Amino acid sequence: MSDPSSEAEDRNEVSSVRPCPDCSLPVDVILESKDGVRFAAHSKNLENYSEGFPPAIFVSSSEVTPIVQIEEHSETVQLLLGFMHLKRQPQVAKLSFAVLDALANAAEKYFIHSAIQLCQVFMAKNVEQHPIEVLHYAAKHSYKSLANRVAFLTLDYTFEDMKAKFEPDSRIPYLWLAYKERWMVALRSLLTSQPPAGNLHKGGVQSCDLWWPFYVAVLHDVGSSLVHLRDFETTVSRNLAEIEACWQCSQRAIRWGNTTAAKCEGTWYSALENHSELITRHHDSASFESTLTPSIIMADSSSDAENEVSSIRPCPDCNLPVDIILKSGDGIKFSAHSKNLENYSEGFPPAIFTSSSGVTPIVQIEEQSDIVELLLGFMHLKPQPEISNLPITVLEALANAAEKYFIHSAIPICKVYMTKESLEYPIEVLRYAAKHNYKSLADEAAPHTLDYTFEDVKPKFEPESRIPYLWVLRLSEVNLIMKIVGV
DSSP, X not given: OOOHHHXXXXXXXXXXXXXXXXXXXXXXXXXXXXXXXXXXXXXXXXXXXXXXXXXXXGOOSSSXXXXXXXXXXXXXXXXXXXXXXXXXXOOGGXXXXXXXXXXXXXXXXXTOHHHHHHHHHHHHTTXXXXXXXXXXXXXXXXXXXXXXXXXXXXXXXXXXXXXXXXOTTOSHHHHHHHHXXXXXXXXXXHHHSOOOOXXXXXXXXXXXXXHHHHHHHHHHHHHXXXXXXXXXXXXXXXXXXXXXXXXXXXXXXXXXXXHHHHHHHHHHHHHHHHTGXXXXXXXXXXXXXXXXXXXXXXXXXXXXXXXXXXGEEOOTTOOSOOOEEEEOTTSOEEEEOXXXXXXXXXXXXXXXXXXXXXXXXXXXOSSOHHHHHHHHHXXXXXXXXXXXXXXXXXXXXXXXXXXXXXXXXXXHHHXXXXXXXXXXXXXXXXXXXXXXXXXXXXXXXXXXXXXXXXXXXXXXXOTTOSHHHHHHHHHHHHHHXXXXXXX
């Protein structure tokens, strides 16, 4: 019989465990993936960045490093660990959809909040290419707006297609059947009812010879895809060329498109409302809506007034001890926790966590209170703030502050939403991209700034910035090229 201690040593051989790159933390737990790959991990990080690993796994009854087996494959485990370190997060944008899907579901499963929102954004980008998979993800994790957005894109699939993508005991495919049936009823109504009457032709007839080919073409389009039923007005417009020579038929067609589109839109929303069970949440969670060193204000005789609880904003749903106070540029004080600042940010030097007396230190930072509140939301073990609808001024300030304080849980999602503003706010996006060396984003935003003047661009940058002058140089090059090609 083999010696258990020697077996334990074999299991923990360093050569069989993948180390974490650029990490000096002690390895005190090993994660073993479904395909048998072992990863060096740290109980401190699992506890700080995830709510899904129970504390029991961090306790070993012997000196042997515990090995925790999890269901995810090695590629997913490696990505998850990347989100549970104080460093730049993995680049989700470059992942294949299969890997992204696995990562997004695993992030939800283990409550890794630094990964959840970013994964949600990139899953939403795949609604057209992978509608069933995105619907599965949205329904499983209660993302109702995403489920609503993608649901109609699944209408051309079969029940067998849907069932194959969901768990054997899932009710979603059956609810989906009822949802699709409403659209089939709408289609049958369209096929069996006459279009609304139009202006009569010469001789008192309802239509001319052009109407029938047009009518058949529209029904053919709708029959080829139920998606065309929701966009029925567009479907009609696409075929109007068939009858453009007849004013009466054209007007009748437009009226048909308008009235049917309105009916179908109503069907769409009522189906969603009546089948809200499509969303089944598997856990409850709250919803959220170059650096300068922060300066420390150590209270003296006025410390009692400085630290009065009534003047300090508490952190919602948080029971960690308050051992540090952040004071915003507009004078608002926020309760904070040195543990979180240290775990989620590389921008607050350790010195600020040390007080020479029993007084809670107050750290003065430049950012306004709305930005400080958002930053703190990214430095807690809970769902991240919702930033998709922030005004550009707030979003840019948050994005810059996240970079300034190296808050890696906020940096990627801020970059995603700044990228989305390239067309509407190109100067602001160019400024952000240039400041933080995001070359591809700068290249994306720059062409949209070419209609601006130097006077527009210069005030948007710091007085000593070279960017406006480089921008003028680029504008001159573009103008020269346009002259050469005769534009």
